[in-house]
Amino acid sequence: MTFLDMLRDATTRNDSMLCVGLDPEPSRFPEGMRGDPHRIYDFCAAIVDATADLVCAFKPQIAYFAAHGAEDQLERLMQHMRCNAPHVPVILDAKRGDIGSTAQQYAREAFERYGADAVTLSPFMGWDSVQPYLEYHGKGAFLLCRTSNPGGDDLQAQRLASVPGQPLVYEHIAALAQGPWNKNGQLGLVVGATYPHEIERVRALAPTLPLLIPGVGAQGGDAVATVRAGLRAQGPIIVNSSRAILYAAQGADFAQAARQAAQHTRDTLNAARA
Numbered sequence: 001m002t003f004l005d006m007l008r009d010a011t012t013r014n015d016s017m018l019c020v021g022l023d024p025e026p027s028r029f030p031e032g033m034r035g036d037p038h039r040i041y042d043f044c045a046a047i048v049d050a051t052a053d054l055v056c057a058f059k060p061q062i063a064y065f066a067a068h069g070a071e072d073q074l075e076r077l078m079q080h081m082r083c084n085a086p087h088v089p090v091i092l093d094a095k096r097g098d099i100g101s102t103a104q105q106y107a108r109e110a111f112e113r114y115g116a117d118a119v120t121l122s123p124f125m126g127w128d129s130v131q132p133y134l135e136y137h138g139k140g141a142f143l144l145c146r147t148s149n150p151g152g153d154d155l156q157a158q159r160l161a162s163v164p165g166q167p168l169v170y171e172h173i174a175a176l177a178q179g180p181w182n183k184n185g186q187l188g189l190v191v192g193a194t195y196p197h198e199i200e201r202v203r204a205l206a207p208t209l210p211l212l213i214p215g216v217g218a219q220g221g222d223a224v225a226t227v228r229a230g231l232r233a234q235g236p237i238i239v240n241s242s243r244a245i246l247y248a249a250q251g252a253d254f255a256q257a258a259r260q261a262a263q264h265t266r267d268t269l270n271a272a273r274a
C-alpha cells in the first residue's frame with residue numbers, strides 16, 4: 001500500500017484528520033518515568049496504543065530521539081506501530097535537506113532503517129536534494145512550505161523577482177510541488193496552522209496535495225480555520241498536535257488523558273468540515 005492509500009484508509013476508518021506527534025521529552029514524562037530517557041519507547045508506545053483508533057497518522061520527530069541517543073528506541077517504536085497500528089501511516093519528521101548523495105543516505109535511513117511511510121524535507125537545496133526520496137515509490141515526502149513559526153517569514157515570505165508572476169518563496173514551493181517536482185505523485189506540503197490565510201493560498205496553488213499542518217494545540221493555531229482553509233474534496237489535510245496531547249496529564253493516567261485530548265481535537269476538526 002502506498003502512503004496515500006494508507007492515509008485515505010486511516011482517515012476513513014478512524015474518521016480523523018488528526019495526526020498525533022510523538023515528541024518525547026523525558027522531563028515531561030509522568031512520575032515513575034520522569035527524566036529517564038530509557039523510557040522513551042514505553043512512553044510513546046503507550047500513547048500510540050491509546051490513540052491508534054483516533055488518528056490518520058503518527059509523526060515521530062527524530063530530534064527527540066536522537067538528542068538522547070535513543071535511535072534504537074525509535075526503531076522499536078516504528079516496529080510497534082507497524083504491528084499494533086498497521087493501518088496508520090507514520091510520517092518521520094526529520095526535515096532533511098542535502099546534496100543528492102547525502103540525501104540518498106537520509107532517504108535510506110527514513111525508509112529502510114526506520115520503515116517510515118513518509119518523511120518531512122526542507123526544499124531549500126532544490127530539486128536534486130528531494131529527488132532521491134522519490135526513488136522510494138509509494139513513499140510520501142512533505143516539503144516545508146509555510147512553517148508554523150513566526151521566523152518562517154524571514155525567507156518564506158520573500159518575493160522572487162526573477163520567477164514569472166513574482167511569487168513569494170512559499171508560493172513558489174507550493175507551485176513546484178503541485179507541478180514539475182511531483183513526478184510520481186508522492187509530494188505533500190507542510191503549512192502551519194498558525195497561518196490560515198497562507199494555508200488557503202497554498203491550497204489554491206496545490207489543490208490536490210496532502211497538507212501536513214502542525215501548530216494546533218501548544219502553538220495556538222485555530223483548528224476550525226485550519227480545516228476551512230485547507231480541506232478540499234481532492235485535497236486531504238493531516239493536522240498535527242504533539243505536546244497538547246502527549247502531556248495532557250502528568251500522572252499515571254497520562255495515556256487516558258492523551259486519548260481524551262486526541263478525541264476532543266479530532267471531534268473539533270471534524271465539526272469544522274463543511
Ligand SMILES: O=c1ccn([C@@H]2O[C@H](COP(=O)(O)O)[C@@H](O)[C@H]2O)c(=O)[nH]1
Nearest residue numbers: 021061147148214217218219241242243
Ligand atoms: O512548521 C512546522 C513544521 C514542523 N513542526 C513540528 O510539529 C510538531 C509540533 O509540536 P506541538 O507540540 O504540537 O507544537 C513539532 O514536532 C515540530 O517540530 C512545527 O511545529 N511546525
